[in-house]
Amino acid sequence: MSGHDDHPDVILCAGGPMLLRGDHVIEDADGTQHRTVRPISAVCRCGKSASQPWCDGTHKLIPKQRRP
Amino acid sequence: MLTPKGRGTLSETAFQAMRSSSPVWRDVLRTLPDDDDDLHITLWALHELHYRGFEDVDDALEWQPELIELRRSLEHSFEQTLRDRAPETWPDDPDFAETFFTFVADHDGPSLAGHVQRDADHEQVLELLRMRSIYHLKESDPTAWVVPRLPVRAKAALMELQFDEYGCGDPNRLHAALFARGMDECGLRPEYGAYIDDVPLEVLEENNAMSLFGLNRRLRGASLGHLAAFEVTSSIPSRRIAQGLTRLGLPAAMVEYYTEHVEADAVHEQLAVRTICGSLLDDEPQLRDDMFFGAFTCLDLEDRFARRMLEAWAA
Numbered sequence: 001m002s003g004h005d006d007h008p009d010v011i012l013c014a015g016g017p018m019l020l021r022g023d024h025v026i027e028d029a030d031g032t033q034h035r036t037v038r039p040i041s042a043v044c045r046c047g048k049s050a051s052q053p054w055c056d057g058t059h060k061l062i063p064k065q066r067r068p
Numbered sequence: 069m070l071t072p073k074g075r076g077t078l079s080e081t082a083f084q085a086m087r088s089s090s091p092v093w094r095d096v097l098r099t100l101p102d103d104d105d106d107l108h109i110t111l112w113a114l115h116e117l118h119y120r121g122f123e124d125v126d127d128a129l130e131w132q133p134e135l136i137e138l139r140r141s142l143e144h145s146f147e148q149t150l151r152d153r154a155p156e157t158w159p160d161d162p163d164f165a166e167t168f169f170t171f172v173a174d175h176d177g178p179s180l181a182g183h184v185q186r187d188a189d190h191e192q193v194l195e196l197l198r199m200r201s202i203y204h205l206k207e208s209d210p211t212a213w214v215v216p217r218l219p220v221r222a223k224a225a226l227m228e229l230q231f232d233e234y235g236c237g238d239p240n241r242l243h244a245a246l247f248a249r250g251m252d253e254c255g256l257r258p259e260y261g262a263y264i265d266d267v268p269l270e271v272l273e274e275n276n277a278m279s280l281f282g283l284n285r286r287l288r289g290a291s292l293g294h295l296a297a298f299e300v301t302s303s304i305p306s307r308r309i310a311q312g313l314t315r316l317g318l319p320a321a322m323v324e325y326y327t328e329h330v331e332a333d334a335v336h337e338q339l340a341v342r343t344i345c346g347s348l349l350d351d352e353p354q355l356r357d358d359m360f361f362g363a364f365t366c367l368d369l370e371d372r373f374a375r376r377m378l379e380a381w382a383a
């Protein structure tokens with residue numbers, strides 16, 4: 001197995017966010033662009049974060065069946 | 069920082085010997101702690117010799133055999149207490165990440181963050197910040213001891229998280245420095261350890277547990293389990309605290325410390341559980357129970373602290 005397979009750039013967390021390694025610009029549904037500010041960022045997939053487009057942990061408050 | 073005030077016979081004898089030019093170590097080793105406060109302030113100071121030390125103590129005493137002997141005996145007694153408080157068995161579902169998140173979510177305890185968000189007054193918040201400063205001004209340092217003790221994947225993963233904690237190379241973004249700036253703007257003392265004489269037993273126990281786990285290689289699983297539980301219980305409470313500080317009109321720098329932790333720790337909780345603890349367990353599966361022990365200890369000590377403060381405030 002190559003080292004690459006162990007170290008993905010994008011990780012989909014079950015029931016939670018998408019982790020993104022590296023520097024990216026994300027465009028949200030309104031067309032606003034957000035640049036990542038840390039080495040790894042968590043992008044919200046549940047739609048409930050108050051810090052869109054970033055995850056703020058809110059996904060943990062929704063019932064398990066309704067998480068991403 | 070100077071040595072703290074003694075809280076009983078052992079700490080007074082030990083601190084006096086540490087400051088003395090001709091210490092009588094025999095007297096220190098013969099003394100037993102009067103109570104838990106006495107034990108924990110002594111242990112906190114012995115641990116501190118491995119961090120930044122004290123202006124009134126010779127740096128060479130970090131490895132003084134009698135002080136190491138004393139540290140080991142106090143750590144032994146504290147570890148026993150922590151293990152006695154913990155459940156005897158841990159969840160053993162094969163999906164570690166899912167099991168760990170559920171374990172933390174199912175733990176029910178009093179919430180300081182909820183009180184700060186809605187009801188706390190200005191004085192109570194400043195008191196809380198003084199208590200928190202003991203750890204936040206050395207944030208992440210106890211976990212840094214673990215780095216050289218890990219196999220490759222867990223080591224790289226822990227450094228990925230720690231790099232962010234330490235500001236990604238920018239001293240202005242180092243979390244401990246953000247907290248110090250917030251303290252300063254609140255009119256509180258930003259120096260490392262400034263409020264050690266004011267903190268109750270529960271704060272000493274929280275800090276000593278992190279140092280105990282970090283400084284003993286055999287407890288690396290507990291250290292990283294503690295880290296993971298800490299991160300998993302950080303984002304949402306940090307937002308509540310930030311809202312409470314804003315409600316009370318506290319300075320922006322302190323609010324920013326907490327808002328920074330909302331998004332940072334939403335990332336860190338995933339890293340801590342999945343890439344750090346998860347990969348370590350692939351390599352060293354025997355550490356699983358200690359990971360849960362560390363996580364439980366983190367949650368339980370925070371409950372004890374929260375109960376103490378809420379009782380004192382009659383909240």
Ligand code: FES
Nearest residue numbers: 044045046055059
């Ligand atoms: S995925 Fe975490 S808040 Fe939406």
